[in-house]
Amino acid sequence: MVSDFFYPNMGGVESHIYQLSQCLLEKGHKVIIMTHFYGDRKGVRYLTNGLKVYYLPFPAFYNQCILPTIYITFPLVRNILIKEQITIVHGHSAFSTLAHETMFHARTMGLKTVFTDHSLFGFADASSILTNKILQFSLADCNHVICVSHTSKENTVLRAGLDPKEVSVIPNAVDATMFVPDPSKRHPGKITVVVVSRLVYRKGMDLLAGIIPDVCQTHPDVQFIIGGDGPKRILLEEVRERHELHDRVIMLGMLEHRKVRDVLVQGDILINTSLTEAFCIAIVEAACCGLQVVSTKVGGVPEVLPPDLIYLAEPNDQSLREELERAIADKRAGRNVPPFVAHNRIKLLYTWRDVAHRTERVYKRVADLVERETKERLSRYYSCGPLSGKLFVIAAVLNIWFMCFLQIFQPRQKTNNSSSLRKERDNIKKDILKMTKSNIKCDEKIRFLQSVCKNNKVLPLPEKMLPTNIIQHKSLPKATERKGKRPAPNPSVYDFPEEYWPSPDTELVPSDMSANQLLMECSREKRRKRENHSNSAVEPHSSSLDLLNAVRRTERLPIVFLKQNLSMVKQALSYPDSTIFEQKITEKRKTFVKTLKEVFAERNIGDSPNIDCPEQLTREIGRRLRLCLMGQRTVNFIPCAIDLTNVKMRSKVTETRTTNIYQESSSEVCV
Structure with a gap:
């Protein structure tokens, strides 16, 4: 199996290659996969x-495709094909550069090739024309082609100029054991x-962005869950912002394949708005x-469900x-x-074992074909076009x-050829002889190794031999439960001084105490208030609770003030006492109040009120500016907190005057 698309990258092609390979291994075939590296893999x-x-x-x-070079990949690919004794090379996806080059090299070496096309292409745009020409070159000497639908077969035959008899239709499948319904996960009433x-x-x-607002407006009990990522995510987020649908359109972002089922079982309807699809395995998983x-x-x-x-x-x-309504x-x-x-x-319609059985029949048909001579191969390439x-x-020829x-x-x-199954069986037999001679009690492991030698295939490990079950919780000793007071120190066992031991009256942690309660009991705030410290040689610093209380006592200063004094807030954690931090806050607060009171005289909006609360002063400045804009010069102080920031001016003249005055005072009043 050869493709640029494989694990850890996840998608329809990757899932098809993995599931097909597992089923072919189950049938006793030797399967290897070739792809380019991903990160550290x-x-x-x-x-x-x-x-x-x-x-x-x-x-x-x-x-996710390699650079097309044709000849640079040949030495390594040839070495792997010879070492693994490959007889058929199966390429996947028309986008995969590695698949086309490996199939080209395999035909040069005299190996049989099979290609599976997972996509549909047009004939008009530049990208489709270039891809179709590459596909025509790659499939000119291919022994057989597989498509995932009859529509895909017609498309591939037209694009590559193939004989329809050399193209088979084998659909995708779904692992029904992974996609099991769970109606309890659905949202009741929606x-x-x-x-x-x-x-x-x-x-x-x-199309999806065009129908979401209308459907949400017509049906109040309908919500959307969107999983996935890509360039069009910005468009969907703009639609959600414009129509205020944050609580009804949920964007999940990129999803791992193992989490797709957890999202599907929450829904009642799946909508697919694709403009072109060869098979669309997503609708099979949803059904x-x-x-x-x-x-x-x-x-x-239309062929799928x-x-x-x-x-x-x-x-x-x-x-x-x-249709959605x-x-x-x-x-x-x-x-x-x-x-x-x-x-x-669906479980009966689409199974990977059926796909593997039909693919195996294609392999047998290809293996029985007579090898083409070099002259016939070159004539096939020559018929691809005048230039x-x-x-x-x-x-x-090169x-x-x-x-x-x-x-x-x-x-x-x-x-050097890779180790064959016969050599592996010989090594297993040697291990069995060593184990039986040494009288090791590993009967279950011996039976497993003997079954491997007998059946000539790798069997699943027994349950007790799985790595996750090596240490069983039932076999671990139970923790001893102590009741009462803590025992006195024993110098013969513990070699640290007795003064660091807690007093005999220190109570043990109750067995029913939760982790959060234990954390609160052991916090610095509790230890600072205790008279007798247990074994701590360092005096505790001021806790974050003291810092929070100091900020609260400053009567909730505005965000602008806290941002301007962020460095002082960060340094407050290093003070041994929170009172010093409170004094610093008070000094800065007085300076800020004084600056706000100077604004009244500078803007000629009346006398400043006799208050020291920054929030009330800020609101009073905004209220008096708005009264001046509306032509009212009486600017008496109103002690209650009135927020006029959301008042809308109906007159266009008033809006113009408001804009001009705010532009003039923007550098002086930043609230």
Whole structure:
């Protein structure tokens, strides 16, 4: 299996490769995966059931794909294919540069190749034209092609100019054991619409942004949960801000694949607004969790689910809104399919074992094909176009010469093959003999190793041999429970002085005390107020509680004042006594009050009131400025706290005067 897209990156292609590989291993085939490195994940790694993954030292260039070089990857790829004794190379995704190059090198070495196309492409834009030409070059000498839907097959045949007989349709599948319905997680009294997708243009996020406000306005009991990330997230957040839908549109951001089910089971309806889809495995996972699906009628989506599990709409705002409202009405009337009934139907329709069985038949068909001669291969490349065909022929000839060069300096005979299953069985038998001779009581392990030798395949470890069960909580000794007073120090056991021991009257921690209560008992505030310190040689500092009380005693100073004196607040933690900090706060507060009182004389808005509260002075300044704007020069002080910041001026003339005066006084009154 070869692709640029694999774990730890998660998506439809990554899940397809992993699940298919596990099922093929279960059937007894040898499977390895080749991809480029991700972060620190380099070299050879082993996944579940011994699945071997080569993380090649080629960095990602664009969109998780390596830089197209053709020949630079050949030496390493050739070495791996010879070492692992590969007979069929299976590439995935038309976007994957590594898949196309590895298939090209494998055909040069005389190996059979299979390609799976997971996407749909157009024929008009520059990106599609370039991708289609690369796909035509890659599939010109490919032995067989697999598509995930009949619509995808038609698209691939047209783009690459293939014979339809060389293309098979094998759909994706879903792991039904992971996506199990859970109606208890749904929100009672509400209808939840879930969106799990990459937030990009191709997924129709512009359509989603157009229907959310109308649906929320028409149905007060409908809410949206959106999981995923991408460039279109800003658009959805702007719609939520503009229509004040923060409590009804929940943005979860990027989701790990293991958390998708936890989001799906919270919803009643899943909406898919994609503009192009070859299969859309997301709607299969949602239907497996018991959700009704509303989707755009594009690509291979109409082939995926039965008609009673999906509402199909045209890719426009009006049609999507109508189908979503129809699904909401059916949900309220109870006309939708029960969750577990839908789960059982999907579980029988799409299984990875069925996908592996059909893929295995393709492998057997490809293995029986007669190898093409070099002349036939070059003629296939030459027929790709008047100009591009000649370039493809030159690339193929150069690759053949490069292989001859590698054969001289790195002969196939000197390449060490990876350890075969027979050698592994021999080593296991030696371990069994050593264990039986040494009379070690490991009967369960011996039976496991013998079953491996007998069945010629790796079996799952017994439960007691799993790493998580090596230390069982039942086998651990119980903690001793002490009651009463703490014992006296024993110098023969503990070699630290007796004066550091607590007094005999010190009580033990009660057994029913929670962790939070214990933390409060052991806090610095409690220890500072005790008369007898236990064994602490350092005097406790002023606690954060004293600091908070000191700030509160300053009558809740404005945020501007605290920001201007942030350095003093940070230094307050180093003072041994909170009273010094309180004095500093009082001095700064008096200076701030004095500055506010000077504003009354400078702005000619009357005498300053005889008060020392910064908040009341701030509100009084704002009130008098607004009275001056409305033409009222009487500016008597009102002792009650009146907030006029939200008063709206109806007159355009008054708004103009307000703007001018605030612009003049902005440098003097910053409140």
